[in-house]
Amino acid sequence: MLFTSPVFLFVFLPLLLIAYYLSPRSLHVKNAIALAASIVFFSWGEPVFVWALMIGVYIDYRVSLLIGPNARYSEQTKRWALIVAICLNVATLIASKYLDFIVTEIINPLSPWLHWQVQPPKWPLLLGISFITFHRISYLVDSYKGRAIPPRGFLDCALYIFLFPQLIAGPIIRYHDIGHQIHDRTHTLEKFLTGFFRFSVGFAKKTLFADPLGLVTEKVFNVAPHDLSTLAAWGGIVAYTLQIYFDFSGYSDMALGLGRMMGFQFPENFNRPYISRSVTEFWRRWHISLSNWMRQYLYIPLGGNRVSIPRTYLNLWVVFVISGVWHGASWTFIAWGAYYGFFLSLERMLENSRVGTIRLPGFSRHIYTLLVVMVGWVLFRSPSIAYAGTYLGAMFMPAFGQAPVGPPWGLIFGNRDLATMVLGAFIACVDWPYIPGAMADTFRQAFAGKFSSESLSQMTLQFGASLFLFVVAVAATISSDYSPFLYFRF
Structure with a gap:
């Protein structure tokens, strides 16, 4: 869904703003509305893979609880958990965006010497996967470093990743920059x-x-x-x-x-x-x-x-x-x-x-x-x-x-x-x-x-x-x- 499309300008955005501002003042409710709208926004282009990404974000959230400064685990365990989680995110990015290039441009040109050839997998490119991956990595690292207020729950973490204005093409927002706003922000006419x-x-x-x-x-x-x-x-x-x-x-x-x-x-x-x-x-x-x-x-x-x-x-x-x-x-x-x-x-x-x-x-x-x-x-x-x-x-x-x-x-x-x-x-x-x-x-x-x-x-x-x-x-x-x-x- 493009920001300039009629369905966004005259259907999605007005309905979201009406629901958002008519809802109770509780940020829990407004955050839930923003998250639901963001999932709909992303699902418009990726109706299947949005759930795979949601599972990945849940894994990141659980890992963030293990690696925070107050977690009761050794520093070595935290560091290895962080490394594994980052590698999983990078692997997802490579599989979605770079696997065809690696096979076509790097592996197959070497086939005369390797004596075998690989068919490109032709996996779909997920919308905004580069931006999403960087958001997830920054969330993990900031959680490990203790640079941001921890999320109150999984929904807060998911809102940070899926918040629709910056979901597809940025800007790249670090959890350090926005974590406190998920917990505490104001709404004014100005x-x-x-x-x-x-x-x-x-x-x-x-x-x-x-x-x-x-x-x-x-x-x-x-x-x-x-x-x-x-x-x-x-x-x-x-x-x-x-x-x-x-x-x-x-x-x-x-x-x-x-x-x-x-x-x-x-x-x-x-x-x-x-x-x-x-x-x-x-x-x-x-x-x-x-x-x-x-x-x-x-x-x-x-x-x-x-x-x-x-x-x-x-x-x-x-x-x-x-x-x-x-x-x-x-x-x-x-x-x-x-x-x-x-x-x-x-x-x-x-x-x-x-x-x-x-x-x-x-x-x-x-x-x-x-x-x-x-x-x-x-x-x-x-x-x-x-x-x-x-x-x-x-x-x-x-x-x-x-x-x-x-x-x-x-x-x-x-x-x-x-x-x-x-x-x-x-x-x-x-x-x-x-x-x-x-x-x-x-x-x-x-x-x-x-x-x-x-x-x-x-x-x-x-x-x-x-x-x-x-x-x-x-x-x-x-x-x-x-x-x-x-x-x-x-």
Whole structure:
């Protein structure tokens, strides 16, 4: 069930909110309603495997009771229980997402030497399995470390895993961040209106920018890359660069908004990443919840920067290779992760050298970062390494004197597409340091919901803006038959 689908907007969400707010004030009841709705939401796409996942979550819950700081077991027993539970979660992820890739791309190519061949199992890819696995692992580790309030029962644990706004495509919420909110949260009009505004902003990002740009991207990447002109290749990757930002940040805004409407405060997932002036800064702003998860549960356990300098660079590279693998079972994702690991290690190396004292102009650093990011998106979007290499060749090494045989520019990029790209680039890539203070404060208040009880006019203005964006986004959705969420496949 997509957030932009009519059944979600006009059936599921209204019924949920009515039941949620008409129920007694007890959080036990509201949590039960939220959990039931979340199971229905997930079952819409996975009617069978939701129960298998529920059994897995129950096992995690029982293990968490054994490994907590107050559990009456030896430290060695707790550690082994944690390791086994994590391995079971990772095994489930591998079986669902990576087994076909391992058999097809790693085992079978070795068949001439092994003298046997394995048939790919073709197991179904569970919706949101990557996000769900990371949630479950963070719950286990946080329980072991004593970093969060223990759940009052299995239903609290299941609500954390299955809470529908963040279930399919994040943000990745650690139990440490949300455990206390399951036990204790408030519901106010300000929170609800702020959540509705945030949801509407994300809805507008998705339908007014991501979907139109997605159609342009599809046209370009459906053409053989050796048939693309340099201009068309650059136009296609610019469109995809903007599409994936507005799509994923739009989903995150909608998820944060829905959570806020139910009294939850989720951590931010994007902070205008395309204004970054280094690749390191980009990853502090892009998919923040993933970066924080990787740092907390991979980078630091590997030694982080507390080890030797070469080992620190290796840790960075390994973490981002794993990040690439997490995104998808393909050589292109592995290469994408290794690519970012290289640049992050390179920037760390330069910072530690004399070169790090040389400060280039901010504009040139911004262009460098965007160029690195766009090249990375070519790897991310391409179906194969060979395709990515040919596409990059069309971008940087045009065949002079040889006209491409693909569709001309005008059949791919219409005037409306160009206007969307220019406006989207201005919104996403341009830093605005001179926004008037009062306007900036109002915008920040609208997102954070920090209105005083006397600011009725501000709340009315916020609701009017939310309703306007929602209606426009609904109209755009109805008029278009292209509305996928890119990160649903990860």
